[in-house]
Amino acid sequence: MAMEFPVIAKLLEGRFPEAVKGAVTDKGDPWIEAAADSVPEVLEFLKEEEGLKFDLLLMVTGVDRPDAEGGGSIEVVYHLLSTTEGHELVLKAVLPRENPVCPSAVPIYPAALWHERETFDLLGVEFTGHPDLRRILCPEDWVGHPLRKDYEYPEEYGGISAK
Amino acid sequence: MGPQNLPVQPAAPGVLLTTLDEALDWARRGSIWPMTFGLACCAIEMMCAGAPHFDLDRYGAGAFRPSPRQADLMIVAGTVTFKMAPVIKRLYEQVPDPKWVIAMGACACRGGPYYRHGYHVVKGVDRIVPVDVYLPGCPPRPEALLDAVMALQAKMDRMKTFSAGKPGPAGEPAGAGKEKEA
Amino acid sequence: MSAMEGMEKIDPGGTEAVADVRTQEMFINMGPQHPSTHGVLRVLLTADGEVISSAKPYVGYIHRCAEKIGETLTLEQFTPYTDRYDYLSAMNNNLGYCMAVEKLCGIEAPERAQYIRVIVAELNRIASHLVAFGTYGLDLGAFTPFCYAFRDREWILSLFERLCGARLTYNYVCIGGVRHDLPEGFLEGTRNFCDHMEKTWKEYDTLLSRNAIFVRRTAGIGVVSAEEARAWGFTGPCLRGSGVAYDVRRARPYLVYDKLDFDIPVGRGEAGVQGDCWDRYYVRMLEILESIKIVRQCLDVLPGGDVKAKVSKALKAPEKEVYLGVENPRGELGHYIVGGGGKNAYRMRIRGPSFANLTILGKLLEGAMIADAVAIIGSLDIVLGEVDR
Numbered sequence: 145m146a147m148e149f150p151v152i153a154k155l156l157e158g159r160f161p162e163a164v165k166g167a168v169t170d171k172g173d174p175w176i177e178a179a180a181d182s183v184p185e186v187l188e189f190l191k192e193e194e195g196l197k198f199d200l201l202l203m204v205t206g207v208d209r210p211d212a213e214g215g216g217s218i219e220v221v222y223h224l225l226s227t228t229e230g231h232e233l234v235l236k237a238v239l240p241r242e243n244p245v246c247p248s249a250v251p252i253y254p255a256a257l258w259h260e261r262e263t264f265d266l267l268g269v270e271f272t273g274h275p276d277l278r279r280i281l282c283p284e285d286w287v288g289h290p291l292r293k294d295y296e297y298p299e300e301y302g303g304i305s306a307k
Numbered sequence: 308m309g310p311q312n313l314p315v316q317p318a319a320p321g322v323l324l325t326t327l328d329e330a331l332d333w334a335r336r337g338s339i340w341p342m343t344f345g346l347a348c349c350a351i352e353m354m355c356a357g358a359p360h361f362d363l364d365r366y367g368a369g370a371f372r373p374s375p376r377q378a379d380l381m382i383v384a385g386t387v388t389f390k391m392a393p394v395i396k397r398l399y400e401q402v403p404d405p406k407w408v409i410a411m412g413a414c415a416c417r418g419g420p421y422y423r424h425g426y427h428v429v430k431g432v433d434r435i436v437p438v439d440v441y442l443p444g445c446p447p448r449p450e451a452l453l454d455a456v457m458a459l460q461a462k463m464d465r466m467k468t469f470s471a472g473k474p475g476p477a478g479e480p481a482g483a484g485k486e487k488e489a
Numbered sequence: 490m491s492a493m494e495g496m497e498k499i500d501p502g503g504t505e506a507v508a509d510v511r512t513q514e515m516f517i518n519m520g521p522q523h524p525s526t527h528g529v530l531r532v533l534l535t536a537d538g539e540v541i542s543s544a545k546p547y548v549g550y551i552h553r554c555a556e557k558i559g560e561t562l563t564l565e566q567f568t569p570y571t572d573r574y575d576y577l578s579a580m581n582n583n584l585g586y587c588m589a590v591e592k593l594c595g596i597e598a599p600e601r602a603q604y605i606r607v608i609v610a611e612l613n614r615i616a617s618h619l620v621a622f623g624t625y626g627l628d629l630g631a632f633t634p635f636c637y638a639f640r641d642r643e644w645i646l647s648l649f650e651r652l653c654g655a656r657l658t659y660n661y662v663c664i665g666g667v668r669h670d671l672p673e674g675f676l677e678g679t680r681n682f683c684d685h686m687e688k689t690w691k692e693y694d695t696l697l698s699r700n701a702i703f704v705r706r707t708a709g710i711g712v713v714s715a716e717e718a719r720a721w722g723f724t725g726p727c728l729r730g731s732g733v734a735y736d737v738r739r740a741r742p743y744l745v746y747d748k749l750d751f752d753i754p755v756g757r758g759e760a761g762v763q764g765d766c767w768d769r770y771y772v773r774m775l776e777i778l779e780s781i782k783i784v785r786q787c788l789d790v791l792p793g794g795d796v797k798a799k800v801s802k803a804l805k806a807p808e809k810e811v812y813l814g815v816e817n818p819r820g821e822l823g824h825y826i827v828g829g830g831g832k833n834a835y836r837m838r839i840r841g842p843s844f845a846n847l848t849i850l851g852k853l854l855e856g857a858m859i860a861d862a863v864a865i866i867g868s869l870d871i872v873l874g875e876v877d878r
């Protein structure tokens with residue numbers, strides 16, 4: 145049976161009173177914000193708990209917000225889905241923009257393997273515990289993280305002009 | 308069956324006279340071996356051109372080879388990126404002379420839709436390898452590719468390897484310079 | 490694994506004789522220019538004889554910065570770019586993107602447009618599966634399926650050409666509906682195509698699906714269990730090939746799919762083991778039939794009326810976040826759009842199903858025979874444009 149978002153949110157808040165920082169429901173798709181360190185725990189719970197069973201990680205991505213208070217932030221966003229129960233959930237962790245570090249979700253969802261590499265490549269988020277954190281789309285020696293808001297297009301790469 | 312489009316003079320019954328240049332150009336034009344080399348969306352149209360409906364083989368250019376060493380035409384069909392650029396250069400160098408390049412699609416010509424904001428896109432394959440025929444379109448229709456092949460054949464017809472001196476440097480067949488001036 | 494049994498018989502000296510022969514692992518670089526990688530995928534294989542001991546896929550060779558472009562151009566301007574990430578199913582991409590924007594901005598497409606969208610999306614699904622069928626045959630050494638599939642695909646392309654003037658990059662579905670109404674003769678042409686396709690499907694089936702060589706090369710190869718499939722983020726035919734009957738069109742219905750009657754084919758291990766290459770291939774084949782069924786139903790009940798809702802010329806993305814997934818021929822195509830109040834999206838993430846389906850490749854190839862690598866990659870049916878975006 146598909147669970148409604150408020151029910152899931154309450155369940156999570158009850159289980160992780162410290163880690164879960166709240167639910168946002170007034171901005172399009174609702175999401176739950178969790179502390180970065182506890183992301184693996186929360187994901188594990190979401191995956192295993194009877195009735196929740198989020199068995200499919202759709203994607204991991206990031207949003208760069210240089211204007212957020214406290215020197216800017218980067219949000220890491222997890223989209224989860226349950227193929228058996230039929231519900232979806234968005235989970236977020238907010239990291240400081242200066243030093244975005246987040247524990248990897250790969251041990252729980254192997255599907256995160258490439259998604260996290262991409263987030264590292266394009267946004268510069270470091271996932272601790274990731275088995276193979278390298279750039280995935282851009283070449284290894286690419287400079288900068290293209291999806292950061294202050295990214296400047298390169299002048300040249302490998303001796304080829306890029307303008 | 309007599310050779311078609313080959314300027315010949317009948318000398319005696321059963322004997323045809325032509326110049327070595329013309330015979331060579333004619334032979335080259337009728338046996339182009341493109342390399343199977345698809346990069347992006349345009350590659351699908353290249354496949355369509357090779358498939359029965361359009362049948363590139365009718366123009367003597369349908370022997371798609373998976374290895375650059377067996378090919379003499381490189382159809383760059385799709386977007387060239389910085390990550391791919393060294394590979395393209397290497398592949399081009401592996402093609403034996405004389406060799407030709409068709410830049411298929413807006414992307415291969417000039418970066419196409421990714422010209423402005425595609426930080427990872429090379430703005431035209433001619434920044435890496437010399438190009439003989441530019442074929443714009445996004446994607447060009449298979450018929451357009453046939454047309455490009457025919458344009459290339461017309462170019463091959465003017466190579467005149469012997470009378471124009473030695474073959475030029477890699478990728479610049481002798482006689483190609485003349486055409487550029489024209 | 491029949492191939493392995495054969496190997497043991499061939500080895501006359503047994504392991505003891507081999508023990509003092511110095512052996513070395515071999516590196517094989519497959520791609521990025523390789524006829525069977527369906528684009529510019531590079532896989533670095535380490536092989537111990539004929540068996541792959543490890544495989545490392547490299548992607549990014551056509552990373553075309555779609556997400557950055559999506560954040561820079563206006564919402565309306567980005568539609569043509571959506572054609573280009575999965576270029577074999579451009580209609581479905583248009584649809585996924587436009588519906589996500591509609592969800593963000595609170596627009597609803599008129600009913601006629603919804604039906605037209607379903608028709609074109611399903612036709613495109615057939616076209617895409619035809620390419621998958623043809624190229625998979627090609628990978629495994631059969632040329633005829635390719636000829637057949639491309640012949641029939643032309644039919645769909647010419648229908649689309651009448652619709653919007655393009656063969657591959659349509660830009661037909663737009664925010665608020667579809668660009669313009671169906672041209673004359675389209676409905677009839679589509680009906681004829683459906684009849685034709687249904688007939689030739691049987692030919693296809695006998696040509697490849699039950700071909701002894703084909704079955705030997707795909708059955709029991711590249712097995713992904715249902716559990717693994719979910720854990721590795723499979724969607725679409727790959728997930729269903731492993732026996733999980735999950736289809737976005739059914740689980741989270743959009744457009745008018747909830748009014749339509751269709752089945753969700755799943756892999757049953759008919760030829761070998763559930764979740765093998767053959768199952769994934771056959772799910773696609775069966776989906777062609779389902780799509781025909783859907784198209785026919787839509788043609789029967791196609792309502793009249795407008796095909797495009799009124800959309801402001803200066804469409805702004807409100808400060809909201811939405812995610813919308815649609816069922817593409819390759820799996821769930823999701824758009825995660827964050828609005829920032831401007832005309833462009835603040836953040837646009839595209840979840841390409843091929844990207845997620847390919848993640849498992851390294852693990853799947855481990856322990857497989859080199860000759861099977863091609864069969865395994867082909868069965869995932871990836872489009873590199875979507876992997877790299």
Ligand code: SF4
Nearest residue numbers: 348385412413414445
């Ligand atoms: S020119 Fe257009 S169709 Fe061709 S590769 Fe570039 S974007 Fe794709």
